[in-house]
Amino acid sequence: MRRRILLIVFSCILLILSLVIFDRINARNAAPMPVPSVSGGYYENGFTLRLTAPSNGSIYYTTDGSTPTADSTLYQDGIPLKNRSSEQNLYNSVQNVVTDWKNYTPDPRPVEKGTVIRAVFVNEQGVASEVLTQTYFIGLQPPERGYTLSLVFDYDDLFGEDGIYVTGREYDEWYVNGDSSKEAPMPNFEKKREVGATAELLDESGDILNQAVGLRLQGNTARAERIKRFTVVARAEYSGSDTFQATLYEGVTTHAVMLKSYFPDTLVSRLVENRSVAVQRSIPVRVFLNGEFLYDSYMLERYDKQYFRQHYNVDRFILVKDGAVHDEDTSSADNIRYQEYMGWVADTDFSDPQEWEAFREATDVQSYIDYIVTNYYLCNIDLGDYHNYVLWRSTSHGKSPYADQRWRWCIYDIDALAWMPYRPEYGNVVEINTFSNSFTFDLDSTTLFRSLKTSPEFCQQFVISFMDMLNNNFAPANVEKVLADYGYTLDWLDGFFRKRPAYAVQHLAEEFDLTGSPETVTVTTAHPEMGSVTVNTSRIDLSSGSWSGQYFTDYPITVTAAANDGYKFVGWKGDTDGAGETVTVSVDGGITLEAVFAKVQ
Numbered sequence: 001m002r003r004r005i006l007l008i009v010f011s012c013i014l015l016i017l018s019l020v021i022f023d024r025i026n027a028r029n030a031a032p033m034p035v036p037s038v039s040g041g042y043y044e045n046g047f048t049l050r051l052t053a054p055s056n057g058s059i060y061y062t063t064d065g066s067t068p069t070a071d072s073t074l075y076q077d078g079i080p081l082k083n084r085s086s087e088q089n090l091y092n093s094v095q096n097v098v099t100d101w102k103n104y105t106p107d108p109r110p111v112e113k114g115t116v117i118r119a120v121f122v123n124e125q126g127v128a129s130e131v132l133t134q135t136y137f138i139g140l141q142p143p144e145r146g147y148t149l150s151l152v153f154d155y156d157d158l159f160g161e162d163g164i165y166v167t168g169r170e171y172d173e174w175y176v177n178g179d180s181s182k183e184a185p186m187p188n189f190e191k192k193r194e195v196g197a198t199a200e201l202l203d204e205s206g207d208i209l210n211q212a213v214g215l216r217l218q219g220n221t222a223r224a225e226r227i228k229r230f231t232v233v234a235r236a237e238y239s240g241s242d243t244f245q246a247t248l249y250e251g252v253t254t255h256a257v258m259l260k261s262y263f264p265d266t267l268v269s270r271l272v273e274n275r276s277v278a279v280q281r282s283i284p285v286r287v288f289l290n291g292e293f294l295y296d297s298y299m300l301e302r303y304d305k306q307y308f309r310q311h312y313n314v315d316r317f318i319l320v321k322d323g324a325v326h327d328e329d330t331s332s333a334d335n336i337r338y339q340e341y342m343g344w345v346a347d348t349d350f351s352d353p354q355e356w357e358a359f360r361e362a363t364d365v366q367s368y369i370d371y372i373v374t375n376y377y378l379c380n381i382d383l384g385d386y387h388n389y390v391l392w393r394s395t396s397h398g399k400s401p402y403a404d405q406r407w408r409w410c411i412y413d414i415d416a417l418a419w420m421p422y423r424p425e426y427g428n429v430v431e432i433n434t435f436s437n438s439f440t441f442d443l444d445s446t447t448l449f450r451s452l453k454t455s456p457e458f459c460q461q462f463v464i465s466f467m468d469m470l471n472n473n474f475a476p477a478n479v480e481k482v483l484a485d486y487g488y489t490l491d492w493l494d495g496f497f498r499k500r501p502a503y504a505v506q507h508l509a510e511e512f513d514l515t516g517s518p519e520t521v522t523v524t525t526a527h528p529e530m531g532s533v534t535v536n537t538s539r540i541d542l543s544s545g546s547w548s549g550q551y552f553t554d555y556p557i558t559v560t561a562a563a564n565d566g567y568k569f570v571g572w573k574g575d576t577d578g579a580g581e582t583v584t585v586s587v588d589g590g591i592t593l594e595a596v597f598a599k600v601q
Contacts, residue, residue, distance in 0.1 A: 031129040040134030048078040057123035065290035083139035146284025157195040209246040212238035255306035278410040313400035323386030350455035371409035471549030516553030530567040530597035
C-alpha cells in the first residue's frame with residue numbers, strides 16, 4: 001500500500017513538472033524574439049531599421065546596451081540608424097579608470113561609433129521573449145584583418161559605482177577626501193569579478209557569434225592601465241552553453257578568450273605553433289563597448305580545461321601559473337608535488353646520468369627547451385620561475401601521447417618585446433642577451449635552466465634545438481610570411497627579426513662555451529611533392545627543392561627522410577650516402593645532402 005501511494009505521488013510530481021515545462025515552451029513560442037529587417041553589420045548609408053513580431057504584444061528596445069523591458073522605449077514606426085561617430089565619447093570619457101584619476105584627462109576626440117539595438121517582444125500575457133542584440137555600423141569600414149567584437153552590457157556593470165572597469169565608490173571616497181591615515185581601498189578593477197554581457201563577433205557579412213557571456217578583466221599590472229584587457233567566457237548560466245557557439249579557432253571548440261593589445265603574443269603563436277610547446281592562437285579584433293570604439297586588439301585562446309581537452313585530448317591535468325597550481329579542482333597535494341619537483345631540480349646535479357634520466361621521465365625536455373628558446377629569442381625579460389610562467393601535466397595515464405604525467409610548457413605573455421623599445425635603459429633591443437643581462441630577468445637565474453646546464457645531454461639538445469628554431473621558425477623568410485598576414489614587413493620593430501640572428505648565434509656560443517664554428521647545411525630534393533625531410537627537431541621547408549641552415553660543428557646533426565603516400569625513399573646523395581631514412585652526420589666544413597624519392601611502381 002505504501003509503495004502504491006509513493007508511486008502515485010511520484011507520478012503527480014512528474015505530471016506537474018511536465019506541465020510546467022510545457023507551459024514554458026508554449027510561453028516562449030508565444031513570445032518569439034523580434035526579427036530585424038536588416039541584420040547587424042557594416043552599412044555605407046543610414047536607414048530605418050524595422051522590427052517585426054506577432055500582433056498579440058509589443059516590442060520594446062534600447063540603444064544604450066541595457067537590457068530592454070516593458071519599461072523601455074516602445075517600438076512603433078522603425079528606428080533610424082546613422083553614423084554616430086561625431087557624437088561625444090561616453091566610455092572613453094570616464095575618468096576614474098586609473099587610480100590617480102584627478103591627473104588623468106581623457107582624450108576628447110570622438111572615436112568611431114556604431115549603434116547597439118536590443119529589443120524584446122512582450123505578449124499580452126506579459127511573457128517576454130529572448131532579447132535581440134544587433135550592432136550596426138553606419139558609414140564605417142570593417143577592419144582590414146580579422147573581425148569586429150561588439151561587447152554589449154549594462155553601463156553600471158562596468159562603469160557604475162560598483163563597475164568592474166573603474167576605481168569604484170569606496171576607493172573614490174577615500175581618494176577625494178585625501179585621508180592618508182587610512183589604507184587605500186582596493187579599486188574595483190583590482191578585484192576579480194565577472195559580469196554578464198553579450199559578445200557579438202562580426203565579419204563583413206554579419207554575425208559569426210552572438211552569445212550571452214561572462215566578462216571580466218584580466219592581467220595583473222595591466223588592470224591599472226587606462227585601457228584594460230578583458231576575458232570573455234562562455235557559461236551555461238548566461239547562454240545555456242559552456243562553449244562558444246561558433247568555431248573561433250580551427251579544429252576546436254572554445255570556452256574562453258582573452259583580449260590582448262600587444263602583437264608579439266599573436267606573432268609568437270604563429271611562429272612556434274609546430275613546436276613542442278603550447279601556444280594561444282589568436283584573431284585580430286576591433287573592440288567596441290556598446291558601439292563605441294575602444295581599441296584594436298587580438299583575441300587569444302585561454303589556457304583552461306577546454307583548451308587542454310581540445311588540443312591534447314586529456315581530461316585530468318594540473319595547470320601551474322606563476323609558481324602555484326592554478327585550478328580550484330586540484331588538491332593542495334598537487335601544489336606540494338609541484339614545489340617538490342622544483343626543489344628537486346634546483347638541488348640536483350644533472351651530470352649524473354641517473355638524475356638526468358629521472359628528469360626526462362618527469363619532463364618533456366623538448367617542450368621546456370622550445371619554451372626557453374622562444375623567450376630568449378623574443379627578449380622576454382618579464383619572466384621568471386614564478387612570474388609569467390605557465391606549465392602543465394596530465395595527472396593520469398591514457399591513450400593520448402600527452403597523458404604521460406610529464407611537465408610541459410606554455411608560451412605566455414611575451415609582451416616585453418613590444419614595450420622594451422620605449423625603455424631607453426634597455427638599450428638596443430636586438431642586442432639583448434636574455435641568457436645573462438642586467439635587467440629584471442635572465443635565464444641563468446632561473447632554477448631549471450641553471451641546473452639543467454650541468455647535463456651534457458641537455459646542453460647538446462638545447463644547442464641543436466636552438467639552431468633548428470633559428471633556421472626555421474625564426475628564419476627571416478618565415479617571419480616575413482607571417483608578418484605579411486598582419487600587414488607588417490620585416491621592417492617591423494626596426495627590423496628586429498632581420499638583425500637578431502647574428503646576435504643570437506653569438507650569445508649561444510658564449511652561453512654554452514662552444515668551440516666550433518657555425519657551418520652551412522644544405523638539403524635538396526628533386527621531387528619535394530614525394531616526401532619530407534626533418535633536420536633534428538624541425539621539418540624543413542623543401543617546397544622550392546632546397547633548404548639551408550647553419551649548425552655549430554660542436555655537435556653532429558640528425559636528418560630523417562619520410563616518403564609521402566604512393567612514394568618511397570630511395571636514399572641519400574652528397575656528403576653522405578646510403579638507403580637508411582635517418583642519418584647522423586658531422587657538419588665540419590659544411591655539408592650538402594640530397595634526399596632521393598621515387599614513385600612506388
